[in-house]
Amino acid sequence: MxxxxxxxxDLVQDIVENTAHRVGTIASxxxxxxxxxxxxxxxxxTDGxxxxxxAKAARSAETTDEDAQ
Structure with a gap:
C-alpha cells in the first residue's frame, strides 16, 4: 500500500511536470x-x-516623357 x-x-511531481509542459507550450x-x-x-x-x-520611377518616366515632347 x-x-x-x-x-x-507523486501528486507534486505530476503538477510540476504538467505545469512545465503547459508553460513550454505557451512560450512556444x-x-x-x-x-x-x-x-x-x-x-x-518592404512593400512600402x-x-x-x-512612384519615383513613374515620376522619372513622366518627366522624361514631358522633356521629349
Missing part, C-alpha cells in the same frame, strides 16, 4: 506569434519601399 508521503510526492505559442508578427511587419515595410521606388 502506498503511503501518504509517496502519494503527495508566444515565440511563434512574435516571429510571425515580425515577419509581417518586415513584409509591410517597393511602392516608393515605383
Amino acid at each position: 502506498v503511503g501518504k508521503l509517496e502519494r503527495n510526492k 505559442i508566444i515565440t511563434t506569434a512574435i516571429v510571425d508578427v515580425t515577419r509581417e511587419i518586415g513584409d509591410l515595410v 519601399f517597393e511602392m516608393r521606388e515605383a
